[in-house]
Structure formats: structure tokens, C-alpha cells
Amino acid sequence: MLPWHQYLIGVLFILAGMNHFRKPKLYERIMPPYIPAHSSMVLLSGIAEMILGFMIMNKNTQEAAAWGIIIMLLLFIPIHIYMLQNEKAAMKLPKWILILRFPLQFGLMYWAYLYT
Template sequence: MLPWHQYLLGVLFVLAGMNHFWKPKIYERIIPPYIPAHGSMVIITGIIEMLLGFMLMNKASQDEAAWGIIILLILFIPVHIYMLQNEKAAMKLPKWALIIRLPLQFALMYWAYLYT
């Protein structure tokens, strides 16, 4: 049996991925303009997040899932930077909350790394 915190991270990714389908406009707004096909990107990343979350909760695929999560979180860094730079993308979040999200990405990467 996997540790409870591994299931927690897996469930968080599954729920985050599902949220891409529940509230796609939020995600479309935070994608930088140089990234094409915002609607498609939201759907694709939602599916990837859910897939990686389920894979992380399976002993046979946890290693690949953990590395996939780390790569995905690295790819999301430009989104967090864009949210800091663009008032509309910031979604009225306070600046301090947007700043904290960057180191949080690295904490999540470390958390995922624990399962490699």
C-alpha cells in the first residue's frame, strides 16, 4: 500500500484536472498570449493532470507519474509569471499570493520527487 500523502497528491492532481473542465475560462485567462489554442491547452492539461494523478496512485506507474508531474509543474512556471505581470490574468489575487505560488511549484515538485 502506498503512503497516504502519495494518494493525497494524486487526488489533488485528479481534482485539479477536473477543474479544467468545470471552470475552463479561468484557465484560459491565465495562459500567456504566446501559447496558442488556449481552449485546447486547458483541455489537454486537464487530461494530463488527471492521468498523472491516477498514475501516481498506482505502484506500477508512480515513477513515471512523478516525473510527469515535475515536468508539468516546470511547464506551468510561465503561467505563474504571466499572472504576476498581467492584472487580468491575476484574477484579483493579492500580489503576495501570486508570488508565493512560484516557490509552491518547487515544493510540489519535491513532493512528487519523493515517489520516484
Template structure:
């Protein structure tokens, strides 16, 4: 397995863990039109954690890569919400929020390279 996949796996495992460690931060950035914030934070954390772990095994790697691509696409509204609404921005500078938005395209491309 390429070391790139270990890095991608680590990113998603760590991100998934943070959904359980700091759920209020994740709930704060969610658009109001999304229901059940706490449940979705925990489910998305579990999905990120599972996808990150799944990358480590040949039998689940392709499924996990697709899961990462789909999750990142589904997370776009949250990143746009953070960019547009100051209260959801976690006081991050706009430049960082714009960078995060474009970074998602790069991570989607990165994951797709291994499918």
C-alpha cells in the same frame, strides 16, 4: 502506498477536473504567446487527471511522478504571467501569486522524493 501520495494524487485529480469544469478561468491566465488556449487547457487537465490517477498504481507511479515534475516546470510561465499581468491574475493578491510560484518548487520536490 504513503498517505502523502494519496494527497498529491487528490490535488492533481481535483485540479485536472477543474480544467473541464472551469476552462475559461484557465484560459484567462495563459500567456498570449501560447496558442490554442482551449485545447491546451483541456490537454493539461487531462494530463493532470491522468497523472493523479496514475499515482494510485504501482505500475504507473514513477511515470506519473515524472509527468507531475515536468508539468509543474512547464506551468512556470503561466504563474509568472499571472504575477506580471493584472488581467491574468484572477484578482488574487500579489502575495498569493508569489506564494503559488514558490509552492510549485515545494510540490516538485515533494513529487521528486518518490521517484
């Protein structure tokens, strides 16, 4: 049996991925203009989050999933930077919340790293 916190991270990523399908316009709005095919990228990232969420909850695939989550979270950093720079992308969130997302991102990476 895996530790409860490993199931928690898996469920969080599954729910986050599902949200890409529930509110795709929200995710399209935060994507920098240099990223092509916004709607396709939103759906692909949602699928990737769900797959990695399921994979991290399986002993046989947890290490690959953990590295996949870390890589994916690294790839999301430009989106966080864009949200800080672009008022429309910031979704009216206070700057301190947008800044707080950076340590949260690295905290999630560390959490995933625990399962490598």
C-alpha cells in the same frame, strides 16, 4: 499499500484536472498570449493532470507519473510569471499570493520527486 500522502497528491491532481473542465475560462484567462489554442491546451492539461494523478497512485506507474508531474509543473511556471505581469490574468489576487505560488510549485515538485 502506498503511503497516504501519495494518495493525497494523486487526488489533488485529479481534482485540479477536473477543475479544468468545470471552469475552463478561468484557465484560459491566465494563459500567456504566446501559447496557442488556449481552450485545447486547458483541456489537454486537465486530462494530463488527471492521468498523472491516477498514475502516481499506482506502484507500477508512480515513477513515470512523478517525473511527468515535475515536468508539467515546470511548464506551468511561465503561466505564474504571466499572472504576476498581467492584471487581468492575476484574477484580482494579491501580489503576495501570486509570489507565494512559486515556492508552492517547487514544493509540489519535491513532493512528486519523493515517488521516483
